[in-house]
Amino acid sequence: MTDTALPEPPPKRSKLPLILGLVLALVLGGVGFYATRAGLVPGLGSAEPEGEKAPSPLPDIAFVAFDPLVVSLGPGARSRHLRFTAQLEVTRKTEAEVRLLIPRIVDVLNSYLRAVSPADLENPAALVRLRAQMLRRVQIVTGEGRVRDILVTEFVLN
CATH class of the missing domain: 3.30.1130 (GTP Cyclohydrolase I, domain 2)
Structure with missing residues (x-):
């Protein structure tokens, strides 16, 4: 009889890069949200107003x-x-x-x-x-x- 050897399946890829990418995306998203909310990013403002601004007068x-x-x-x-x-x-x-x-x-x-x-x-x-x-x-x-x-x-x- 002939020797029919089945080829070995390729080794499974590691899921470590996928998990690391997901964790890194969550961490960076949280840091970005905090920086925007706290007013650390210039031009986007903060949640709390910096000072009391008087409203503009109503038109006549x-x-x-x-x-x-x-x-x-x-x-x-x-x-x-x-x-x-x-x-x-x-x-x-x-x-x-x-x-x-x-x-x-x-x-x-x-x-x-x-x-x-x-x-x-x-x-x-x-x-x-x-x-x-x-x-x-x-x-x-x-x-x-x-x-x-x-x-x-x-x-x-x-």
Whole structure:
């Protein structure tokens, strides 16, 4: 008979380099976390503020609110009414002037919201475009530079 000797399997590799690499990665990760957290790495800051910093002063703004608007929607709409409330962001020196123009502002917003299609009102993504359109109309009524922004506080379809 022939002598068939099976080749010897290659020796198993040592797992020592893998274990050492894992331990070294954990140690270096911990040291890096500690150095960052303690503020030892420049430019990344520390967990505790270095000193009491005074907050920057608020901008010279005021908010002018007006009564909620209830707009009836057309017969093709799934909802019957829109309840809309907003506040106008103005500078303090123009606040009285804008308050004087509230009836005109309400009229413009009421007319605009009545003219918008019900599908646009029901689309949640259209609110950004609606805000921009309303802000532009309010700025035309009040004059440039008086109204900085319109903040929609309520927009409910029922």
